[in-house]
Amino acid sequence: MRRTLVFFAAFTAIIAVSGCAATDPRDTGLEYAPQMYHSIPLDPYSQTDYFAYTKDNKHLIEPVSGTIPRGKVSYIYPYPNTNEGYEQAGKELKNPLPRTPENIAEGKKLYEYYCIHCHGEKGNGLGTIVQAGKFPQVPSYYGPQLRELPEGKMFHSITYGKNLMGSHASQLSPEERWKVIMYVQELRAKGLMEEAQSAASDTTQSKAKNTDKNQDKPGKKQ
Amino acid sequence: MKLTMRRYWIVAILGLVWAQDGKALFQANCASCHAVNRRVVGPALKGAHERWGGDEAEMVKFIQNSQAYINGNFKNSAYAKKLYEEYNKAVMTAFTALSEAEIKSILSYIKSESQAAASAAATPAGGGSGGASASAEGGSGGTGPILWILVISLGAISIALIISTMALSRILRPVEESAAPKPSTAERLWSVVSSRKFLGVVSLLVLVWLTSATVKKARSIGLHKGYQPVQPIAFSHKTHAGEYKIACQYCHIGVEKGKSATIPSTNICMNCHNYIQEGSKYGTKEIGKILASWQEGKPIEWVRIHNLPDFVYFNHAQHVKVGGIACQTCHGPVQEMEEVYQYSDLSMGWCINCHRQTKVDLTANPYYARLHDQLKEKEVTVERIGGLECSKCHY
Numbered sequence: 001m002r003r004t005l006v007f008f009a010a011f012t013a014i015i016a017v018s019g020c021a022a023t024d025p026r027d028t029g030l031e032y033a034p035q036m037y038h039s040i041p042l043d044p045y046s047q048t049d050y051f052a053y054t055k056d057n058k059h060l061i062e063p064v065s066g067t068i069p070r071g072k073v074s075y076i077y078p079y080p081n082t083n084e085g086y087e088q089a090g091k092e093l094k095n096p097l098p099r100t101p102e103n104i105a106e107g108k109k110l111y112e113y114y115c116i117h118c119h120g121e122k123g124n125g126l127g128t129i130v131q132a133g134k135f136p137q138v139p140s141y142y143g144p145q146l147r148e149l150p151e152g153k154m155f156h157s158i159t160y161g162k163n164l165m166g167s168h169a170s171q172l173s174p175e176e177r178w179k180v181i182m183y184v185q186e187l188r189a190k191g192l193m194e195e196a197q198s199a200a201s202d203t204t205q206s207k208a209k210n211t212d213k214n215q216d217k218p219g220k221k222q
Numbered sequence: 223m224k225l226t227m228r229r230y231w232i233v234a235i236l237g238l239v240w241a242q243d244g245k246a247l248f249q250a251n252c253a254s255c256h257a258v259n260r261r262v263v264g265p266a267l268k269g270a271h272e273r274w275g276g277d278e279a280e281m282v283k284f285i286q287n288s289q290a291y292i293n294g295n296f297k298n299s300a301y302a303k304k305l306y307e308e309y310n311k312a313v314m315t316a317f318t319a320l321s322e323a324e325i326k327s328i329l330s331y332i333k334s335e336s337q338a339a340a341s342a343a344a345t346p347a348g349g350g351s352g353g354a355s356a357s358a359e360g361g362s363g364g365t366g367p368i369l370w371i372l373v374i375s376l377g378a379i380s381i382a383l384i385i386s387t388m389a390l391s392r393i394l395r396p397v398e399e400s401a402a403p404k405p406s407t408a409e410r411l412w413s414v415v416s417s418r419k420f421l422g423v424v425s426l427l428v429l430v431w432l433t434s435a436t437v438k439k440a441r442s443i444g445l446h447k448g449y450q451p452v453q454p455i456a457f458s459h460k461t462h463a464g465e466y467k468i469a470c471q472y473c474h475i476g477v478e479k480g481k482s483a484t485i486p487s488t489n490i491c492m493n494c495h496n497y498i499q500e501g502s503k504y505g506t507k508e509i510g511k512i513l514a515s516w517q518e519g520k521p522i523e524w525v526r527i528h529n530l531p532d533f534v535y536f537n538h539a540q541h542v543k544v545g546g547i548a549c550q551t552c553h554g555p556v557q558e559m560e561e562v563y564q565y566s567d568l569s570m571g572w573c574i575n576c577h578r579q580t581k582v583d584l585t586a587n588p589y590y591a592r593l594h595d596q597l598k599e600k601e602v603t604v605e606r607i608g609g610l611e612c613s614k615c616h617y
Contacts, residue, residue, distance in 0.1 A: 010382040014375075014379060014430050025563060029443070029445070029446050030443045031443065031444050032444055036533055037444070037529065045484075045485055045526065114472055117468045117469075128467045128468075134498055135494065137249040137250060139254055143250060143251075144251070144317070145317075145319075161493075163254055163255050163263045163312075164254055164496070166493035168493070170475070
């Protein structure tokens with residue numbers, strides 16, 4: 001009886017120990033038939049030593065200049081990244097998409113992916129990284145600087161970037177940019193309305209809101 | 223020296239209340255392009271008063287409409303024009319909306335800040351803020367418990383062996399006692415060790431060990447759960463996705479659009495890190511690698527963690543956009559991971575199990591209307607709409 005118990009204990013212990021091999025998280029582990037795991041044609045982001053796309057051995061490459069990828073015709077943007085281009089875009093560029101609840105909802109989703117951590121949930125420029133003190137405060141959509149920003153200038157800024165904001169053209173397609181702009185306009189209207197309401201409610205605190213001749217941010221040449 | 227210091231303090235205290243108001247205005251209107259102590263988009267504002275000859279009236283004019291000031295014929299127009307040229311003709315916003323009093327309160331904030339910076343620079347830097355916070359957090363915490371398990375089970379084995387040796391020696395003793403001279407301890411031990419019973423037990427145990435280890439190792443072939451390679455940059459998902467709540471999609475832009483979730487190219491890092499150039503943990507060491515990649519135009523060579531075999535097709539958009547599955551379902555709590563590891567085993571059984579259990583939302587997709595009529599007697603799982611077909615994944 002005691003012997004069976006002893007043997008049983010030894011078996012369990014041995015099985016437990018045998019399972020403890022190969023737990024190094026840096027170890028890639030074993031692969032059966034690796035040629036079935038790694039394709040011969042290159043997958044996205046695969047890195048090889050025996051073949052490189054470019055002379056300087058880069059695998060992440062920019063499109064050939066002067067070419068348009070299939071299905072990316074809408075990426076053509078005529079206004080140059082200059083002060084003049086910015087002004088011109090502000091005057092001429094209009095949103096081609098209809099203002100539907102679906103587009104605005106999609107814009108909200110995209111805003112939460114790509115804008116919210118700087119511009120904030122309400123568009124007041126107090127996003128999470130601003131509140132953490134990591135990034136300087138960005139202008140509010142309904143503050144004096146951006147209160148009257150035309151949509152063309154918004155599109156231009158998303159495409160090329162503006163001041164500290166980098167270009168988001170690689171993250172948002174032109175259609176997505178317009179959807180985001182629709183949602184930004186919603187936020188701005190909401191912010192202006194709330195501001196007007198609070199100004200109306202406490203007229204005693206008459207800090208002139210300067211609703212007259214405000215200017216948006218003129219351009220910056222890169 | 224003492225006198226000037228005192229004067230500074232008086233100015234600072236007098237200006238404090240006003241400067242606080244100025245700080246809020248500065249944050250809301252100026253901070254996106256200017257900082258007091260460093261060049262951002264526009265110049266550092268430290269010592270701006272000296273550069274403008276202390277003439278606040280002129281500064282107010284410039285701030286209210288910089289372009290008019292540059293092109294006009296004011297006291298400092300030449301200097302303003304030079305600045306404009308120096309900063310690549312970046313136009314400073316015209317702040318017509320700010321009143322003169324508001325601008326002056328901003329200016330007094332800038333003044334008090336630059337004085338604070340100057341006096342901080344004058345006092346000898348106390349101690350220095352410790353060189354590169356050392357302690358690279360010891361080995362990954364996972365090895366500790368495993369070591370203990372090893373030690374304990376080895377101990378258990380040796381105890382079991384000792385007990386079984388004793389039991390066996392007791393069994394064998396009567397046979398030995400028949401021999402006339404009492405054998406020495408070494409002889410007795412040898413006779414136990416060389417006995418067939420003992421050897422049988424030991425070889426049985428070794429066999430069990432080998433079988434068990436082989437089975438376990440064989441089962442782990444091709445599965446890389448827990449794989450956590452060293453990345454070229456000590457990027458923390460915990461900081462970015464957890465603390466600052468940046469959406470996964472901000473960097474992994476392809477996740478709703480195509481097969482790959484995509485690894486961000488350096489320009490996406492630079493959207494924030496053109497300003498944030500010093501990290502809280504590693505200082506400029508790690509972020510410096512991003513800047514170097516950006517300046518040299520060389521992609522960062524991240525190490526791939528998740529890799530499905532070539533004979534399996536997996537599409538992120540299909541699962542995230544259509545299926546509405548959260549990233550964490552498969553990738554685990556990435557927002558809590560300082561260093562990312564493979565959370566799921568990505569085995570076929572793991573895929574199949576999810577397809578067996580996941581219910582399809584039939585109301586949101588008209589494609590399923592017809593299928594629905596055929597299937598609605600029973601619960602509709604992914605399996606029932608072809609989720610287990612071989613060619614769904616293998617083609």
